[in-house]
Amino acid sequence: MEQVLxxxxxxxxxxxxxxxxxxxRAIEVLRAVSAVACEDSRVTGRLLNHLGIKSRMIRYDDxxxxxxxxxxxxxxxxxxxxxxxxxxxxxxxxxxxxLVKAARESGIAVTTLPGANAAVAGLTISGLPSDRFxxxxxxxxxxxxxxxxxxxxxxxxxxxxxxxxxxxxAAALKAIGTVLPGREIAVAxxxxxxxxxxxxxxxxxxxxxxxxxxxxGEIVLMVGPGAGKSPxxxxxxxxxxxxxxxxxKPSQAASKVAKLTGLDRKTLYARALELK
Ligand code: SAM
Numbered sequence: 001m002e003q004v005l006x007x008x009x010x011x012x013x014x015x016x017x018x019x020x021x022x023x024x025r026a027i028e029v030l031r032a033v034s035a036v037a038c039e040d041s042r043v044t045g046r047l048l049n050h051l052g053i054k055s056r057m058i059r060y061d062d063x064x065x066x067x068x069x070x071x072x073x074x075x076x077x078x079x080x081x082x083x084x085x086x087x088x089x090x091x092x093x094x095x096x097x098x099l100v101k102a103a104r105e106s107g108i109a110v111t112t113l114p115g116a117n118a119a120v121a122g123l124t125i126s127g128l129p130s131d132r133f134x135x136x137x138x139x140x141x142x143x144x145x146x147x148x149x150x151x152x153x154x155x156x157x158x159x160x161x162x163x164x165x166x167x168x169x170a171a172a173l174k175a176i177g178t179v180l181p182g183r184e185i186a187v188a189x190x191x192x193x194x195x196x197x198x199x200x201x202x203x204x205x206x207x208x209x210x211x212x213x214x215x216x217g218e219i220v221l222m223v224g225p226g227a228g229k230s231p232x233x234x235x236x237x238x239x240x241x242x243x244x245x246x247x248x249k250p251s252q253a254a255s256k257v258a259k260l261t262g263l264d265r266k267t268l269y270a271r272a273l274e275l276k
Contacts (some may be wrong), residue, residue: 013115
């Protein structure tokens with residue numbers, strides 16, 4: 001018997017590769033809603049078709065504006081509406097944040113149906129510490145912005161999780177090797193699919209592996225935590241200063257590295273002048 005759902009917004013996680021990774025509850029809800037808001041109706045259409053579900057689809061992607069949101073909000077005041085993304089959990093590096101915020105502000109009930117997520121799936125097979133982790137989405141594409149972000153996140157005592165693309169993996173690994181030397185790396189690829197693998201080692205080892213065997217498909221890149229409270233070594237500080245000096249003045253480089261490492265700013269400034 002088909003379930004009768006209350007009006008509102010249902011956040012539904014879908015598989016990240018293996019179509020078996022969808023919950024029984026997600027299937028029931030996708031069948032019972034009046035509409036499924038999705039990024040790409042071809043992608044979601046394939047999933048619904050596989051599940052034998054004929055629910056109407058409404059496009060809601062990164063380009064959705066206020067008018068699209070208002071239309072969906074008006075619908076979900078009266079009827080149950082699901083939000084899915086192309087794969088995995090909506091809102092995680094995917095659209096939905098503004099819609100959920102607006103729904104909550106309008107007093108519309110928001111219900112979650114948790115399920116597959118590439119970041120968590122990658123973490124579970126990485127062998128990296130899982131007690132504290134920071135998910136940071138995609139690293140910036142520009143080299144300087146990427147280094148800055150790595151410097152900032154590298155100061156947090158936690159495993160760092162990034163989404164990455166195959167063409168950008170080599171540059172990301174090189175930046176990690178420079179900015180966060182000595183960290184343990186894990187690259188989880190094609191999770192839940194036929195060619196799932198997880199390559200681990202130093203940034204240099206993992207880069208060498210993928211230089212020989214260029215990566216394909218979808219990638220989660222993880223960086224293990226630093227050595228803890230032990231102060232950054234002189235060699236680490238030199239690496240960081242060199243990287244900063246490529247685009248900043250010695251005083252700025254020294255301030256930034258001091259902030260990140262806790263080392264003395266004056267000493268770092270003197271060293272920056274030597275390295276310049
Ligand atoms: N919302 C999704 C989730 O919950 O995982 C993530 C969407 S984000 C736009 C897409 C990125 O997630 C990909 O570029 C890749 O980094 C990662 N990803 C998605 N599926 C994956 C898979 N099967 N294996 C490895 N990484 C995956």
